[in-house]
Amino acid sequence: MAGVLVYSDSSDSALELVTLGSKLGREVSVVVLGSEDLSDQTKKVSVNGVSTVYQISSDALSNLLAGPTVDALESVYSRVSPDYMFFSSTKKGKELAPRLAARLKIGCITDAMKPELNENGITAERLVLGGNAIATVASRGPAVATIPLRAFERASGNASPNVIKIEDFQPRPTRTIVLGRKEKQKGQVNIKDAEIIVSAGRGFKKKEDLAILEELAKVLNAVVGASRPLTSDLGWLPEDRQVGLSGTTVKPKLYIAVGISGQIQHLTGMRESKLVVAINTDKNAPIFQECDYGIVGDLYAIIPELTKDLKLQLGR
Amino acid sequence: MTQQPGTKEKKNPLEIIVCFKHVIDETELRIDRANNKINFEGAKTKISDDDKNAIEEAVRIKEKNGGIITVVCVGPADAKKSTKEALAMGCDRARLIVDPSFQDGDALSTAYILSQVVKKIGKFDLILTSTGTTDSYTGIVGPALAEYLDLPQLTYASKITISGNKLTVDRALDDGIETVECEIPALVTVSREINQPRFPTLIQIMSAGKKELLEWNAQTLGINPSVVGKADSKVEVKSLSVPKSARKKVIFEGKPEDAAKQLAEALLKEGAVK
Amino acid sequence: MNFDLSDEQKLILEVTDEACKKIRPVENRCYLERRFNDQVLPVFKEAHLLGLPISRKYGEGQGADALTYALVLERVGREGTGIRTFFSGHVSLGQLTLQKWGSEEQKQRYLPRTTNGEMVMAFGLTEPTAGSDPSAMKSSFVERNGIYYLDGQKAWISNGSIADLIVVFAYPKGKSEGMCAFLVERNFEGFSSEPIKNKLGLPSSDTGLLYFSNCRIPKENLLGPVGKGLSVAYSALMSGRLSVAAGCVGVAQDCLDEALVYARERVQHKKKIGKHQLVQREIAKISIDLEASRMLTYKAAVMKVKSDESPENQDLRSEADWSIAEAKYHAANVSFRAADRALQVFGANGFSFENRPARHLVDTRACRIYEGTDQILEQKIAIKLLGAEFESYS
Numbered sequence: 006m007a008g009v010l011v012y013s014d015s016s017d018s019a020l021e022l023v024t025l026g027s028k029l030g031r032e033v034s035v036v037v038l039g040s041e042d043l044s045d046q047t048k049k050v051s052v053n054g055v056s057t058v059y060q061i062s063s064d065a066l067s068n069l070l071a072g073p074t075v076d077a078l079e080s081v082y083s084r085v086s087p088d089y090m091f092f093s094s095t096k097k098g099k100e101l102a103p104r105l106a107a108r109l110k111i112g113c114i115t116d117a118m119k120p121e122l123n124e125n126g127i128t129a130e131r132l133v134l135g136g137n138a139i140a141t142v143a144s145r146g147p148a149v150a151t152i153p154l155r156a157f158e159r160a161s162g163n164a165s166p167n168v169i170k171i172e173d174f175q176p177r178p179t180r181t182i183v184l185g186r187k188e189k190q191k192g193q194v195n196i197k198d199a200e201i202i203v204s205a206g207r208g209f210k211k212k213e214d215l216a217i218l219e220e221l222a223k224v225l226n227a228v229v230g231a232s233r234p235l236t237s238d239l240g241w242l243p244e245d246r247q248v249g250l251s252g253t254t255v256k257p258k259l260y261i262a263v264g265i266s267g268q269i270q271h272l273t274g275m276r277e278s279k280l281v282v283a284i285n286t287d288k289n290a291p292i293f294q295e296c297d298y299g300i301v302g303d304l305y306a307i308i309p310e311l312t313k314d315l316k317l318q319l320g321r
Numbered sequence: 322m323t324q325q326p327g328t329k330e331k332k333n334p335l336e337i338i339v340c341f342k343h344v345i346d347e348t349e350l351r352i353d354r355a356n357n358k359i360n361f362e363g364a365k366t367k368i369s370d371d372d373k374n375a376i377e378e379a380v381r382i383k384e385k386n387g388g389i390i391t392v393v394c395v396g397p398a399d400a401k402k403s404t405k406e407a408l409a410m411g412c413d414r415a416r417l418i419v420d421p422s423f424q425d426g427d428a429l430s431t432a433y434i435l436s437q438v439v440k441k442i443g444k445f446d447l448i449l450t451s452t453g454t455t456d457s458y459t460g461i462v463g464p465a466l467a468e469y470l471d472l473p474q475l476t477y478a479s480k481i482t483i484s485g486n487k488l489t490v491d492r493a494l495d496d497g498i499e500t501v502e503c504e505i506p507a508l509v510t511v512s513r514e515i516n517q518p519r520f521p522t523l524i525q526i527m528s529a530g531k532k533e534l535l536e537w538n539a540q541t542l543g544i545n546p547s548v549v550g551k552a553d554s555k556v557e558v559k560s561l562s563v564p565k566s567a568r569k570k571v572i573f574e575g576k577p578e579d580a581a582k583q584l585a586e587a588l589l590k591e592g593a594v595k
Numbered sequence: 596m597n598f599d600l601s602d603e604q605k606l607i608l609e610v611t612d613e614a615c616k617k618i619r620p621v622e623n624r625c626y627l628e629r630r631f632n633d634q635v636l637p638v639f640k641e642a643h644l645l646g647l648p649i650s651r652k653y654g655e656g657q658g659a660d661a662l663t664y665a666l667v668l669e670r671v672g673r674e675g676t677g678i679r680t681f682f683s684g685h686v687s688l689g690q691l692t693l694q695k696w697g698s699e700e701q702k703q704r705y706l707p708r709t710t711n712g713e714m715v716m717a718f719g720l721t722e723p724t725a726g727s728d729p730s731a732m733k734s735s736f737v738e739r740n741g742i743y744y745l746d747g748q749k750a751w752i753s754n755g756s757i758a759d760l761i762v763v764f765a766y767p768k769g770k771s772e773g774m775c776a777f778l779v780e781r782n783f784e785g786f787s788s789e790p791i792k793n794k795l796g797l798p799s800s801d802t803g804l805l806y807f808s809n810c811r812i813p814k815e816n817l818l819g820p821v822g823k824g825l826s827v828a829y830s831a832l833m834s835g836r837l838s839v840a841a842g843c844v845g846v847a848q849d850c851l852d853e854a855l856v857y858a859r860e861r862v863q864h865k866k867k868i869g870k871h872q873l874v875q876r877e878i879a880k881i882s883i884d885l886e887a888s889r890m891l892t893y894k895a896a897v898m899k900v901k902s903d904e905s906p907e908n909q910d911l912r913s914e915a916d917w918s919i920a921e922a923k924y925h926a927a928n929v930s931f932r933a934a935d936r937a938l939q940v941f942g943a944n945g946f947s948f949e950n951r952p953a954r955h956l957v958d959t960r961a962c963r964i965y966e967g968t969d970q971i972l973e974q975k976i977a978i979k980l981l982g983a984e985f986e987s988y989s
Contacts (some may be wrong), residue, residue, distance in 0.1 A: 070501070071464065071474050096495050099460050100476040100510075107429055107465035112555030115459045132564070133457045135347035138359050140457070141559045148556065181473045181503040184489070188497040201594070225594055237514060251493075251513065259593040266620075269347075280593045281568060282584065287623065288572075288949070297569040298587050300580040310581035318589055367609065402602045409606065520613065522643040523657035526606045 008032030008056065010087040012078060012101075014069055016049035018093040020159035022152060025091060027054035027160065029122055034059060035166075036081050038074060040067035053162035059085070059169050065176040068183040069097065073176040075104045080174055082109060087147070089127055094151040102149045112144035115151045135269040136276075155256055155277070189244050194228050196246055201227035201259045204248055204275075205241075207234050208264015208285060208304050212241040217305070218263060221312045224321050230255070232265045249274035264304045267292025284308070335388030335483065338442060339379040339449040340435055340466070341372035341407060343400035344456040357563050368403045371451035373410075375511045377518040378481060379449050380411035386483050389413050391442055395423060395434050401534070408529035409521035416442065420538040422546030427554040428457070432465035434549055437542045439470060446505040447488065452477060452512060463510035473503045476510045598893075604663055611670045614642035622675055625799040626954060631757070631790070632799040635681050636712050646710025649690050654707030661834075661899035665841040665892060672845020673852075675951075676930075676958035677800030679842035683966075684753035685709070687838040689716025692762050692831040693778070696819035701778065705760060717758035718835070719749035719779075719805055720828055726751075727971045728988070729774070729828065734765035734807065736775065743777065743812040745785070748805065751965070755803020756790040762831070763807070764824050774824030778816040785810030796957030833916055835966045836923040837899055840892040843926035846959050847885040850930070850937035853951050854878055857941055868940070877936040884929040888922070895922035917979045924972040927962035934959055 009031045011022035019035055026033035034057040037046040043060045050058055059081045065073040078101065082090065090105070092098035094116050106113035114120075117129035126144035133140045196202060203222045205215055215229070222229045229246065236247040248255050250270040260278035264285060265271060272295055275281070283296035284304050293299045300307055315321075346365040353360055368376070379390045392412035394400050397419065404415045418438055426434075439445060448470075453460040467474035479498065480491035483505070492499045493512045521529075539546050546552065571587070573580040588594045600608070618638045625632040639645055648664040649656030659667070664686075672679040690709050693716070694702060708714045725731035734747025745765055749755070763779045766772070779786060791802045819827045858869035858878060868874045895918035902908065902915040934955035938945035945952050963969050978985050 068499075071476065075468075096477055096493075100464050100474065102464075103429070103432075103459075103461040104464040104468045104474065106461075106555075107432065107468035110555075112427070113429060113459075113461050113465075114556055115461060128559070131457070131459075133561070134345070134350060134359070135455060136564070137347055137350055137352055138561050139564050140561050142556050143559050144556050146555065179473065181475070181501055181507075184500040184502050186497060186499050259588070280588075280591055282588070287620075293570065293572065295566060295568055297571065297591075298584055299570070299572045300577075300584055301572060301574050302577055302580060306577035307581050310578045311585055314582050314585035315588070315594060318585055319594060402605055405602050406606050406609070520610045520642045521606070522655075523603075523607050523647060523659050523663070524651060526603050526610075530603065 007086055007088045008034055010034050010036060010082060010085055010090045011092075012036040012038070012090070012098075013093040014095065014097045015093070016046055017159060018095065018154060019050050020052060020161070021155065021157040022091045022093065023050070023052060023054050023160035024157040025120065025152060028157070029089075029120075031088070032056045034081075034085055034087065036061070036078060038062075038066050038069065038077050040064050047168055051164050051166055052160045053164050054160050055164060055166040057085075057167040057169060059171060061171045061174045063174050063176065065179070070179065070181055070183070071100050071104060072179045072181060074101055075108065076176040077174055078105050079108055080171060084171070089147060090149040092149065092151040094153045098151045102151050106149045109147075109149075111146065112148035113150070114142055114144060114148060117142075117150040117152055118156065120150060120152065132273065136272055154254055194246065196228050196230050196248065196255060197253050199228035199230075199255070199257050201225050201261075202230045202248070202255055202257045202275075202278075203227045203261040203263060204230035204232065204265055205235055205263055206232040206265030206271075209235070209241075212239070214305070215241065217308045217312070221261075221308055221315070224312055224316050224319065225259075227259075227261075232268075232271050262292050262296070263308065265292055266290040267295060335382070335386050335447065336445045337379045337382060337388055337390045337447045337449065338393060338439060338445045339375050339390060339407075339412065340393045340395075340462070341376060341403070341451075342369045342454040342456070343367075343394055343396040343403040344369045344454055347455055352563055354563055354565075359561060359563060366399065366403065368406055369451065369454040369456065371453060371455065371511070371513055373518040374513055374515055375449045375451045376407050376410050376412065377516045378478075378511050380519075381516065382447070382481060382483060383411065388446075391416060391445075393435065393438050393442075394418065395431055395438075397424075404534060405526070405529045406521065408532045408534065409525040410519060411525075412532075414533040415535070417534060417536045418538070418542070419536055420540075420544075420546070420550075422539050422544075422550045422552070424550055425554070426550035427556040428459045428461035429465050429556075430549050430554055432462045433469055434542070434544065435462065435466050436469035437544055438537065439466075441537070441542055447483070448472070448506070448508040450508070450510050452510045460510075463508060467508040470508070473507045474510070475501055475503065475507055478509045478511045479515050481509060481511075481515070600666070604666055607659070607663060608666060608670055610642050611644065611667045614638050614644065615670060615674050618678065619674060622678060622799055626675070626677075627948060629798040631801055632677065635678055636715065639682075640712040645685065645712045646690065646706070648686065649694055649706055649710050653694075653702060653710055655710035655712075656706065661837065661903060662893065662896040665837060665896040668838050668841035669845040669848070669889075669892070672842030673849040674845075675799070675954060676842060676846060676961060677797045679838070679845065680753050680797060680800045680961075683835055683838040683842070684718060684758070685716045687834040688718035688753075688831050688966075689758075689760070689762060691834045692718065692776075692827060693818065695830055696776065696823075696827050697778075698815075700815070701818070705778070709760065714759035715754055715757055717752050717754040717761045717803070718831060719752050719755070719761050719763040720831075721749060721751050721965075723748055723750045727968055729764070729825065730771050732764065732766060732771075732774070734763070735768040735770075736765045736777075736812075737768045741814045743775075743814065743817065745777065745779070745807040745810040745812055747807050749807075750804055751791065752803045752805055753965070754801050755805055756788040757801045757803070758788075761805065762818060762827070763805070764828055765807075766824075773822040774828075775821060776818040776824045776827040777812050778818050779807075779810065779812060780816075783810055783812060795960060796954070797961055829916075832966055833899070833919055836919045837892075837895060839962050839966055840888075840895060840919065840922040840926040843923075843930035843959060843962050844885065844889045844892050846930035846955050847881065847888060847926070847933040850933035850952055850955055851878070851881045851885055854881060854937040854940040857937075857944075861942075874940055877940050881933045881936050884933060888926040888929040891918070891922040891925050895919045913979070917976065920967065920972045920975050923962075923967065924969060924976070927959065928969070930955065930959040931963060 937952035
């Protein structure tokens with residue numbers, strides 16, 4: 006029985022893929038790539054369940070551009086001949102998986118939820134038609150798949166897997182170069198791991214009005230998030246607060262959507278929240294189909310009341 | 322051919338190929354939750370939203386740099402309407418690829434068919450696709466097409482600049498913007514935020530009918546039907562179901578203070594706030 | 596006969612649909628807050644629909660025929676009569692009238708700016724004491740040194756208080772014949788306007804009162820031949836009525852759509868109300884009415900296309916005029932009934948402007964009054980059949 010190979014440009018996400026591999030009862034090998042010494046990365050992924058870590062260090066991999074990265078993954082793949090290869094559903098992962106699959110002439114499943122093995126391939130669920138439907142898809146034989154972030158816990162426990170350095174890596178010639186990089190504008194806030202998120206949407210009429218939401222967030226020890234229009238279009242909040250398909254996928258214990266109608270791009274980013282609350286004037290807003298508790302009404306009247314009540318009840 | 326002294330060498334126009342998918346309008350589907358069914362009857366169709374951004378970008382590049390845009394769609398026969406829309410938006414000629422053997426293939430199969438179409442078109446400098454289509458959003462076609470054509474792939478473009486043979490792309494990645502450069506030919510997949518697609522005017526819609534629209538099939542492309550479509554798909558869709566929302570959907574109405582109070586109590590009871 | 600739409604018609608409808616989807620949330624807010632929706636103009640400008648049936652010679656004119664234009668107005672009508680009324684005032688009654696009767700110089704001067712939305716148009720015929728009976732109009736003008744001076748008042752003018760250019764009708768002072776039409780710019784001396792408040796419906800659409808006090812109109816702004824004002828008005832009303840008919844078909848369609856959604860979801864007596872046969876009857880009746888209205892309207896639009904192609908042919912014109920009157924009468928009544936039925940399907944929830952049937956019910960009521968009341972149209976239709984000698988008010 007061949008194993009699974011996992012690769013992610015972030016070690017943390019790679020550990021989630023290791024958990025998946027172990028869960029499927031397969032031997033897991035991890036690929037680490039870069040242009041320098043890879044011992045730190047290798048150490049991070051040396052956890053229970055990992056049998057082998059393959060390292061390729063090459064100048065061609067300094068920016069992890071798709072071309073040389075796929076070349077590197079191909080060279081590991083051909084050595085290991087795994088049945089399955091998993092990537093994280095990050096933008097990087099999703100540009101690599103299809104190209105590698107096309108090169109290897111095997112199947113490709115992106116954003117695979119609930120991946121399972123069947124007799125001759127892998128079965129998974131995918132959200133399609135704007136989240137209106139779930140397609141159950143199956144590969145015929147070996148496949149690569151990208152797995153949504155945080156779908157699995159990170160594997161842990163120190164271990165000492167085999168470490169194999171691939172020295173004879175020869176990337177194809179490439180004509181693509183990186184001219185520069187601009188990090189996303191970041192606030193102090195980490196929305197990704199927040200336990201409670203209160204998110205603002207188009208229902209807010211002006212930037213100053215977000216103060217009432219900040220007030221609620223303070224009482225709840227919550228982080229303020231936002232839907233795409235408020236970050237990308239209006240710039241009321243930094244980009245790293247954006248919840249949704251083009252922002253961050255979040256999984257808090259409590260998600261309060263205020264003045265957010267619930268476009269599918271947004272819903273995709275918060276669907277995994279444990280408890281969802283929606284406050285919106287439009288009772289037909291899609292968010293009300295995706296909430297546990299909802300209030301149809303004017304957020305300007307409701308939020309201060311809610312803040313007052315919770316402050317009282319929580320004794321803050 | 323000799324050059325007149327003082328005249329610049331005449332540059333060949335930029336040849337752009339843009340690919341789109343004709344999809345069901347997912348926003349107007351009727352979902353029958355009770356019977357776990359999606360009602361496709363009479364469903365509207367459209368150019369996939371993100372593909373419209375790719376078409377728009379192709380037209381903007383042409384408006385800036387000059388050039389000729391060939392728009393390509395692999396789809397059902399009724400994709401002709403969408404193809405005309407792409408022409409109305411400013412594409413110059415269209416190739417609509419229709420063949421029963423191409424139906425129900427996986428995205429890799431579509432990418433392979435597109436690669437054969439591109440080869441038949443012959444000359445090109447730039448291929449544009451979206452990052453994903455609104456129906457299945459696999460995001461496979463762009464990178465796979467680049468692989469089949471052995472082209473550099475510049476994905477998630479939020480800005481594209483072409484100067485001579487040089488192509489510069491801002492890529493909107495998870496953690497920031499990466500600016501990359503390469504020489505054409507290349508394949509670029511665009512992000513939604515790259516532009517706001519235009520509305521074609523009625524005049525443009527009417528004149529789209531006069532532009533070249535060729536229908537090609539497996540035979541024209543010299544594709545053996547057994548290596549594409551459902552016959553060759555490495556991933557198949559087994560079933561389609563309606564997601565069950567496990568949410569409670571308890572809605573409080575009435576006066577703001579009453580609704581807020583009920584909500585606060587519910588949150589405490591759930592142990593969601595501490 | 597073939598009822599298929601061309602790909603081109605489907606595409607312009609998709610463009611319209613996208614614009615309509617953009618305007619819907621804005622219109623929702625404006626309607627509930629009972630304020631003018633100032634986004635209608637920019638949204639439909641972006642979709643290049645503000646000069647749809649105007650000749651391509653003029654600015655953003657797109658040269659659509661009357662049928663294509665009617666199809667677009669049907670889609671617009673689904674968003675609400677207020678939004679469609681903007682088109683009726685600006686395009687059907689305003690620009691089409693200017694295009695038909697204006698001199699080449701007038702058309703060059705104004706149509707590029709009206710088709711691109713720089714100027715909004717309106718049509719001023721009705722007065723506080725003259726609605727169905729234009730001969731009772733009190734607005735009058737005198738001519739001095741090549742300038743017309745206009746006095747009077749106009750009421751219930753769609754787009755009236757927002758328009759930049761208004762087609763205005765008046766009699767020569769002291770007479771009730773020889774009516775003339777004028778193009779009045781908002782900034783002409785002696786012109787003022789205000790919006791009408793406390794309307795039954797159409798809260799997000801502008802309905803204005805216009806005042807002319809010795810309003811100074813340069814000679815080159817006379818529209819059409821001297822004394823031919825009534826002909827100008829009647830031709831305008833043909834286009835206007837067709838736009839109302841098309842819009843009302845859209846309203847009925849929206850009522851049907853809303854009723855279907857509600858009947859599929861709402862549960863009473865332990866089953867979806869769509870399973871109750873008396874609810875099914877309401878739905879069937881809306882649908883039958885709607886289809887009949889749609890066919891009458893499409894036929895009227897086709898007749899209008901024919902008449903537009905042969906402007907000299909009076910028989911064609913008269914046929915089109917009659918078809919349009921029938922279509923407008925039918926669709927205005929059907930949309931009102933459809934709103935009432937949809938409201939009934941909604942039950943108590945129908946009795947709120949939060950839901951669309953209630954809005955349609957009050958808004959579409961206007962359509963049985965403006966651009967020919969039910970009664971005037973009934974007479975018009977009957978006289979066409981009985982013969983001109985049966986004209987009631989001649």
